[in-house]
Amino acid sequence: MPVRDGGSGGGHxxxxxxxxxxxxxxxxxRDVDKHFGALHVLRSINLTVGRGEVVxxxxxxxxxKSTLCRAINRLETIDSGEIFIDGRPLPAEGRELAALRAxxxxxxxSFNLFAHKTVLENVTLGQxxxxxxxxxxxxxxxxxxxDRVGVASQADKYPAQLSGGQQQRVAIARALAMDPKxxxxxxxxxxxxxxxxxxxxxxxxxxxxDGMTMVVVTHEMGFARxxxxxxxxxxxxxxVEQTTPDQFFSNPSSDRAKDFLSKILHx
Amino acid sequence: MFDFLEGYDLLxxxxxxxxxxxxxxxxxxxxxxxxxxxxxxxxxxxxxxGTAYVNVVRNIPLTVIIVFTxxxxxxxxxxxxxxxxxxxxxxxxxxxxLIAYTAAFVCEAVRSGINTVPVGQVEAARAIGLxxxxxxxxxxxxxxxxxxxxxxxxxxxxxxxxxxxxxxxxVGEAALLMREMIENEAxxxxxxxxxxxxxxxxxLPTGLLLGRLSxxxxxxx
Ligand SMILES: Nc1ncnc2c1ncn2[C@@H]1O[C@H](COP(=O)(O)OP(=O)(O)O)[C@@H](O)[C@H]1O
Ligand SMILES: [Mg+2]
Numbered sequence: 001m002p003v004r005d006g007g008s009g010g011g012h013x014x015x016x017x018x019x020x021x022x023x024x025x026x027x028x029x030r031d032v033d034k035h036f037g038a039l040h041v042l043r044s045i046n047l048t049v050g051r052g053e054v055v056x057x058x059x060x061x062x063x064x065k066s067t068l069c070r071a072i073n074r075l076e077t078i079d080s081g082e083i084f085i086d087g088r089p090l091p092a093e094g095r096e097l098a099a100l101r102a103x104x105x106x107x108x109x110s111f112n113l114f115a116h117k118t119v120l121e122n123v124t125l126g127q128x129x130x131x132x133x134x135x136x137x138x139x140x141x142x143x144x145x146x147d148r149v150g151v152a153s154q155a156d157k158y159p160a161q162l163s164g165g166q167q168q169r170v171a172i173a174r175a176l177a178m179d180p181k182x183x184x185x186x187x188x189x190x191x192x193x194x195x196x197x198x199x200x201x202x203x204x205x206x207x208x209x210d211g212m213t214m215v216v217v218t219h220e221m222g223f224a225r226x227x228x229x230x231x232x233x234x235x236x237x238x239x240v241e242q243t244t245p246d247q248f249f250s251n252p253s254s255d256r257a258k259d260f261l262s263k264i265l266h267x
Numbered sequence: 268m269f270d271f272l273e274g275y276d277l278l279x280x281x282x283x284x285x286x287x288x289x290x291x292x293x294x295x296x297x298x299x300x301x302x303x304x305x306x307x308x309x310x311x312x313x314x315x316x317g318t319a320y321v322n323v324v325r326n327i328p329l330t331v332i333i334v335f336t337x338x339x340x341x342x343x344x345x346x347x348x349x350x351x352x353x354x355x356x357x358x359x360x361x362x363x364x365l366i367a368y369t370a371a372f373v374c375e376a377v378r379s380g381i382n383t384v385p386v387g388q389v390e391a392a393r394a395i396g397l398x399x400x401x402x403x404x405x406x407x408x409x410x411x412x413x414x415x416x417x418x419x420x421x422x423x424x425x426x427x428x429x430x431x432x433x434x435x436x437x438v439g440e441a442a443l444l445m446r447e448m449i450e451n452e453a454x455x456x457x458x459x460x461x462x463x464x465x466x467x468x469x470x471l472p473t474g475l476l477l478g479r480l481s482x483x484x485x486x487x488x
Pocket of ligand 2: 186
């Protein structure tokens with residue numbers, strides 16, 4: 001698969017923000033609203049992510065980026081609106097919801113590897129308990145994924161024995177082991193020491209090249225420019241603008257985005 | 268000096284204490300864990316039951332519970348726990364009472380352990396598609412237990428001593444024998460010391476063993 005050309009109109013990402021059900025839309029949010037008490041965190045969000053598309057979500061802290069991510073696999077409920085994954089509405093509860101979550105990989109800022117399980121067990125658990133694979137098949141797949149993210153030699157250690165960068169790469173392998181249709185990343189490099197950020201970004205970049213559908217909350221502009229088809233700028237619970245990475249970073253249209261960029265660029 | 272011990276089945280009585288303790292411990296660990304699961308479950312009815320159970324049972328003296336199993340369950344309602352002779356019936360009723368009572372404390376210990384598990388662990392588990400029972404069984408409870416081995420050791424030690432209440436309904440464990448010996452023999456202090464040492468022999472290893480286990484299984488974060 002060719003490297004995405006972030007500068008030429010966002011590949012196949014554009015022109016599909018419309019009604020969402022048609023074409024090859026994988027994730028569709030329609031008029032999604034969410035409050036935390038009096039706080040209106042998501043304000044009529046409409047967003048469509050096409051199959052194979054990489055969308056970077058960027059914006060000031062508290063703008064609702066995490067809530068948006070978490071709503072997509074229903075770790076957070078929504079007040080109104082609809083969310084579709086691969087054409088099916090998000091189930092409310094129970095077994096169906098669990099099944100859907102298995103199709104949506106999630107990578108957290110704080111890694112959240114299962115602390116009482118080894119690296120290998122972290123990556124096999126879902127395969128065995130959710131995908132019902134036998135132990136041997138799951139082990140093989142886990143080792144292959146750990147190799148892919150460059151931590152194969154750590155398979156028998158516990159998460160606490162690994163560096164942050166290694167833990168996050170294991171977390172990516174754990175999510176990939178479910179063969180998800182889409183991967184959500186919520187500030188995957190924000191908790192990392194600077195020297196470990198690149199090892200994680202490289203894994204994500206490779207994933208993007210391999211055609212994975214990704215929604216990535218990040219402030220890493222290098223990643224956005226090289227891997228994203230589209231940048232979604234969120235502030236105060238709204239999608240303020242969405243455009244190609246080049247367009248966004250060099251010539252944002254909203255004042256809110258200009259203001260935000262001037263702050264993150266000047267430090 | 269120990270002539271007065273003749274004719275008393277000291278080991279036999281302590282053996283009953285051990286049996287009461289071990290069976291009740293297993294039962295209350297299971298029942299207490301189920302109660303803790305109820306208390307954190309998403310079903311309001313289960314949460315309500317768990318909370319009510321703990322708050323009621325924890326606040327009733329054990330003696331009252333044990334006596335109730337005999338007077339209420341057996342003599343009034345005719346619950347004989349599948350046994351025919353009184354010794355077995357009373358033993359089983361005592362175990363039932365001890366489990367019912369101790370489970371409330373196990374539940375609270377396990378629940379405090381559940382509270383030490385970071386919410387991110389649960390979210391990661393849900394995110395890979397585990398359902399609620401799986402999240403609890405595979406992720407939350409294993410980590411919770413590791414953090415409460417110490418508190419659970421205290422519950423087990425208390426249970427060992429609480430088995431003496433079974434004497435109230437005539438179960439022939441250590442305390443019943445002690446009462447009998449005190450009535451019939453003159454060496455009161457010596458008798459007390461013997462039984463005290465007996466109980467320490469039972470509880471001290473529990474504490475030491477579980478203390479060591481607690482360090483060994485602690486979850487590193
Ligand atoms: N569980 C919660 N309860 C109450 N308020 C919350 C909760 N989670 C997030 N918030 C609030 O919602 C707003 C959006 O949060 P978040 O989605 O985390 O933003 P971002 O990821 O863009 O920083 C913030 O003001 C935050 O304080
Ligand atoms: Mg956030």
